[in-house]
Amino acid sequence: MIGIFNQKNVAELSYYGLHALQHRGQESAGIVTSDGHRMHIHKGEGLVRNVFSQMEMDRLKGAHAIGHVNYASIAESEALNVQPFLFKSAGGELAICHNGNIVNSKEIQAFLEREGSIFQTNSNGELLAHLLKRTRGDMMSRLKEALNYMEGSFSFLVMEPDALYVAIDKDGMRPMSIGEFTNGGYVVAAETCAFDAVGAKYVRDVLPGEVLRIGAAGITTDNYAKLTRHLMCSMEYIYFARPDSDIEEINVYESRKRCGAVLAKESPAPTADIVIGVPDSGLSAAIGYAEAAGLPFETGMVKNRYIGRTFIEPTQELREQGVKMKLSVIAKVVQGRSVVLVDDSIVRGTTSRNLITMLKNAGAKEVHMRIAAPEIKHPCFYGVDYSSYEELISAKHTTEEIRERIGADSLGFISVSGLMKGVGRAEKFGKKCGHCTACFTGEYATHLYNDEVTT
Numbered sequence: 001m002i003g004i005f006n007q008k009n010v011a012e013l014s015y016y017g018l019h020a021l022q023h024r025g026q027e028s029a030g031i032v033t034s035d036g037h038r039m040h041i042h043k044g045e046g047l048v049r050n051v052f053s054q055m056e057m058d059r060l061k062g063a064h065a066i067g068h069v070n071y072a073s074i075a076e077s078e079a080l081n082v083q084p085f086l087f088k089s090a091g092g093e094l095a096i097c098h099n100g101n102i103v104n105s106k107e108i109q110a111f112l113e114r115e116g117s118i119f120q121t122n123s124n125g126e127l128l129a130h131l132l133k134r135t136r137g138d139m140m141s142r143l144k145e146a147l148n149y150m151e152g153s154f155s156f157l158v159m160e161p162d163a164l165y166v167a168i169d170k171d172g173m174r175p176m177s178i179g180e181f182t183n184g185g186y187v188v189a190a191e192t193c194a195f196d197a198v199g200a201k202y203v204r205d206v207l208p209g210e211v212l213r214i215g216a217a218g219i220t221t222d223n224y225a226k227l228t229r230h231l232m233c234s235m236e237y238i239y240f241a242r243p244d245s246d247i248e249e250i251n252v253y254e255s256r257k258r259c260g261a262v263l264a265k266e267s268p269a270p271t272a273d274i275v276i277g278v279p280d281s282g283l284s285a286a287i288g289y290a291e292a293a294g295l296p297f298e299t300g301m302v303k304n305r306y307i308g309r310t311f312i313e314p315t316q317e318l319r320e321q322g323v324k325m326k327l328s329v330i331a332k333v334v335q336g337r338s339v340v341l342v343d344d345s346i347v348r349g350t351t352s353r354n355l356i357t358m359l360k361n362a363g364a365k366e367v368h369m370r371i372a373a374p375e376i377k378h379p380c381f382y383g384v385d386y387s388s389y390e391e392l393i394s395a396k397h398t399t400e401e402i403r404e405r406i407g408a409d410s411l412g413f414i415s416v417s418g419l420m421k422g423v424g425r426a427e428k429f430g431k432k433c434g435h436c437t438a439c440f441t442g443e444y445a446t447h448l449y450n451d452e453v454t455t
């Protein structure tokens with residue numbers, strides 16, 4: 001998600017920014033621009049580079065914009081749900097995009113429907129638009145009232161013809177940062193790597209429970225919630241974010257490397273000769289593991305750059321085939337050696353099982369699997385794509401059973417406290433704060449309303 005205020009080539013800049021954020025969602029992309037009076041929209045299914053042609057970019061006139069790349073989780077991946085949304089009413093035009101998942105959305109929607117609202121999608125953006133319509137005052141006070149109804153994890157970007165608004169949930173589960181252009185314009189983005197792509201400088205992060213307005217007079221800020229916490233999604237550091245991004249001023253690459261070092265202390269592999277990482281998301285932790293264990297770090301696997309993410313494939317069969325097409329082993333590196341294989345996480349176990357088979361087929365003597373995330377034993381109801389116990393291997397099996405199923409000679413996961421130590425947020429936000437760890441511990445930050453919460 002990206003928002004840009006007051007830049008001449010706003011469509012191009014939004015495109016570059018979304019391109020830098022492409023790893024956060026590959027299903028669809030969209031941009032709405034504003035020329036100060038009217039808004040212009042283009043969106044579609046697919047990667048950023050496939051959705052926008054020069055002709056469409058030329059139509060996106062104005063100096064302000066919001067843009068989005070979508071990762072389908074609980075909201076269905078239908079064309080109707082492609083973001084941003086553009087709403088036209090007697091009050092004028094309004095564009096909205098969002099990330100995350102609002103756990104009481106069904107309750108809010110049912111209430112609004114009883115009051116006469118009709119919904120086109122099951123999106124949180126539309127929910128916000130309906131709530132805003134019911135409230136009075138200027139946009140800042142309307143947003144404050146509307147956001148107060150919502151529980152869960154979210155980040156919102158809202159654009160009026162001459163202003164941008166940005167807010168994140170009061171537990172700070174989703175990242176959102178503010179940057180500045182040298183000529184006075186502003187940018188907000190889900191990850192700081194987008195600032196480099198558009199040529200802006202990081203200013204600060206949006207705070208939990210804060211609403212910001214960016215207009216011609218600069219930035220004004222207010223709070224819609226008083227009781228706030230910093231419970232950033234741990235998977236942002238572990239998997240989602242790009243290594244060159246900083247989340248609340250902690251660099252993602254460095255945090256992964258530190259986690260790798262903690263993992264080496266917690267789960268040594270005394271017989272190992274080399275350490276290799278699963279490209280790309282396991283590489284930083286593998287470097288940290290190798291350094292701390294005093295073992296050589298080797299490139300034992302290469303990734304085909306032209307294939308999408310395996311995790312998102314709709315069937316298990318396609319997923320298994322996808323892993324083989326995506327990664328291959330450098331046999332000469334692993335032949336006759338005892339290998340530590342580091343990956344960022346195990347969800348269903350498909351990736352690890354396939355990779356270990358590939359390494360053994362290539363002649364590896366032993367494979368010691370090390371995972372830089374704790375065991376994922378519980379679903380995520382905050383917008384990450386594992387929302388049932390059914391699909392989580394760690395919810396159904398012990399560590400020893402998983403080791404056997406994936407064919408590893410040994411298996412070790414980082415502990416929850418090890419993860420916290422490695423990332424380093426506790427120093428900033430206090431021991432009890434800093435992370436959402438619900439998918440590891442089952443301790444959810446909010447009340448859960450959904451009936452699909454089963455064990």
Ligand code: AMP
Nearest residue numbers: 239281311345346347348349350351385
């Ligand atoms: P699995 O094969 O189901 O065990 O998935 C593990 C792989 O999926 C790891 O290599 C991760 O890099 C990746 N992964 C972890 N979390 C997610 C997520 N929420 N969305 C997409 N991929 C993920």
Ligand code: SF4
Nearest residue numbers: 233234380384436439
């Ligand atoms: Fe992130 Fe897990 Fe919390 Fe979901 S439950 S927000 S994936 S840490």
